[in-house]
Amino acid sequence: MTGTPLLEVENLVKEFPIRSGFFRRQVGAVQAVSGISFSVEQGQTLGLVGESGCGKSTTSRLILRLIEPTAGSVRFDGRDIFTLGTSEMRALRQKMQIVFQDPYASLNPRMSVAAIISEPLRVHKMYRANGQQRVKDLLDLVGLNPEHANRFPHEFSGGQRQRIGIARALALDPQLLILDEPVSALDVSIQAGVVNLLSELQRDLGLTYMFVAHDLSVVRHVSDIVAVMYLGRIVEVGPLDAVYDQPAHPYTHALLSAVPIPDPRRERARRRVLLEGDVPSPSAPPAGCRFHTRCPLAQDVCVQETPPLVDTVGGQKVACHFALLPGESLIGRADALGRDVALQERTG
Secondary structure, rough: OOOEEEEEEEEEEEEEEEEEOOEEEEEEEEHHHHEEEEEEEEEEEEEOOOOOOHHHEEEHHHHOOOOOOOOEEEEEEEHHHOOOOOOHHHHHHHHEEEEOOOOOOOOOOOHHHHHHHHHHHHOOHHHHHHHHHHHHHHHHHHOOOOHOOOOHHHHOOOHHHHHHHHHHHHHOOOEEEEEOOOOOOOHHHHHHHHHHHHHHHHHHHHHEEEEOOHHHHHHHHHOOEEEEEEEEEEEEEEEEHHHHHHOOHHHHHHHHHOOOOOOOHHHOOOEEEOOOOEEEEEEEEOOOOOOOOOOOOOOOOHHHHHHHHHEOOOOEEEEOEEEEEEEOOOHHHHHHHHHOOOOOOOOO
């Protein structure tokens, strides 16, 4: 670790307009990302977790400037990417790459594996020097047979296709890889192989990862720091052990209670916290704390005031008016307040 952030996101906002009528006038906006901030050091992995629709993938695309922000800044290696011109941004993208969620949709079925992996080299005019050998080296690096370079994506399994996507992302020797749920579309038996490959690549190449996922058990295996998003905002962020061992936000606590435990006896005996109600619409998010409509600890101040992201005694930052203390459970706090918590008990 260098101690210097490679990636710094500050007050990032993205709103998508809602248009209606013959003249397509804007009548509202979907608040996909609402003022989030975090940083990642060189060689670290940030795990960005949350339910579907919370803004994780939008954040990924903003960082790569695949979409433009409404407000805020993203600094990569000290440079604000939203101030760069087209040519400067193209050069910078050599250092920032993405691996997409679906290995079946992200690879062009009409292109051979060699053409897919070499495409970034051709775009950046780097293929002529040593392109063919580079493709073979990349296939070997991700655990595939270099002799299969002339095959097409349909001839490979899902796990192999994702390895091809990783090879393509590595073609330009990037510093930062954004992994947008890279194993969620794979069988459980294949996920471990891809995750282990990513860990090995990070160790050998000194890569920095932003690992986007909703599976907290996978995030725990790969991350150094964890940021938890809910409805466009980060509600908790901090070192892996602090967030997992003593979650301070009720939402984080509820998410972690759903993670399976390998011990069958403990898994059957424990009580899982169930979040009641639906996630509010991002086009009309609740005032105050956005989680208050589903939170068993919510009080009047939660409806009226948005909690800031502040340091806790546990070592992480949390956006909650009534953050849990180290060693305190959500169920215990709710019982003390006389609140009911929906639980799922498994005793069979």
